[in-house]
Ligand SMILES: Nc1ncnc2c1ncn2[C@@H]1O[C@H](COP(=O)(O)O)[C@@H](O)[C@H]1OP(=O)(O)O
Ligand SMILES: [Mg+2]
Ligand SMILES: [Mg+2]
């Protein structure tokens with residue numbers, strides 16, 4: 001994990017105050033996510049993924065994770081030095097290398113009118129959580145649709161704005177050339193969620209639960225069984241699983257395990273909540289994303305498309321799972 005925090009004097013702050021900071025940041029995040037997608041595709045095409053085992057349960061890192069984090073942090077830290085940025089990969093802060101700074105602000109973000117309460121947000125209130133490559137295990141296993149790039153922006157510890165980029169979206173469509181692969185979905189709470197996606201209606205006659213394919217455990221399975229799904233969708237990546245809920249492929253993302261971290265959930269939560277959904281731990285607690293927040297999502301992850309659906313799933317978490325000392329906030 002890499003934390004980058006800079007302190008500034010009050011004089012510097014007033015001189016550089018930017019009323020549209022959150023909008024600029026969101027637009028920059030969409031730009032760097034798109035550039036990151038180009039880079040991941042290039043690394044994949046080159047074939048040498050440079051896999052490193054970080055230790056723990058299927059906890060790998062590739063050149064994609066490292067290079068993309070350097071790309072994202074170089075631009076965001078250069079452009080927004082007063083904002084705290086926390087990235088998953090240690091050491092890859094873009095400071096030593098010759099990474100480019102991407103100045104462009106994504107026009108699709110700049111075209112929108114952000115809500116009043118998101119204007120004039122001071123940089124000290126913001127913390128950005130970066131997962132340069134979510135679904136690393138699936139990237140290594142060539143399950144490319146499961147891979148996402150996640151950049152989440154928290155304000156006062158709440159997930160408010162986020163980009164979920166799926167760099168290999170469309171790779172299995174033979175009519176598409178590699179430079180046509182990928183999509184960025186972004187959302188801002190109070191404004192909405194945008195990008196090339198369709199919110200299909202969820203099936204009414206059956207219950208589909210999406211969960212991990214690579215980090216299953218006794219509790220993960222026991223919790224799902226108690227919810228009596230008709231179908232279990234085993235998928236990689238936290239970003240991808242939230243996308244399954246957003247696109248109407250699953251009623252819920254259920255993960256009764258402490259494996260994910262704040263960079264896995266901040267961006268997807270912002271996009272999901274911006275469209276009326278909910279993401280909490282398995283006890284119903286909202287996640288805290290301030291710069292001093294606990295990094296692991298130690299109470300697990302539950303995400304659904306509405307507060308009512310969230311309530312139903314929370315009520316069906318078995319007591320044994322709730323009481324598990326390994327799954328506490
Ligand atoms: N035990 C774990 N150790 C490290 N990362 C984990 C663990 N469990 C989950 N994650 C992270 O959460 C994501 C979602 O988990 P899963 O795919 O198992 O549902 C993973 O892709 C991984 O993110 P990352 O790929 O960015 O390292
Ligand atoms: Mg990882
Ligand atoms: Mg991740």
Ligand SMILES: [Mg+2]
Pocket residue numbers: 065088131132133134135136
């Ligand atoms: Mg990652």
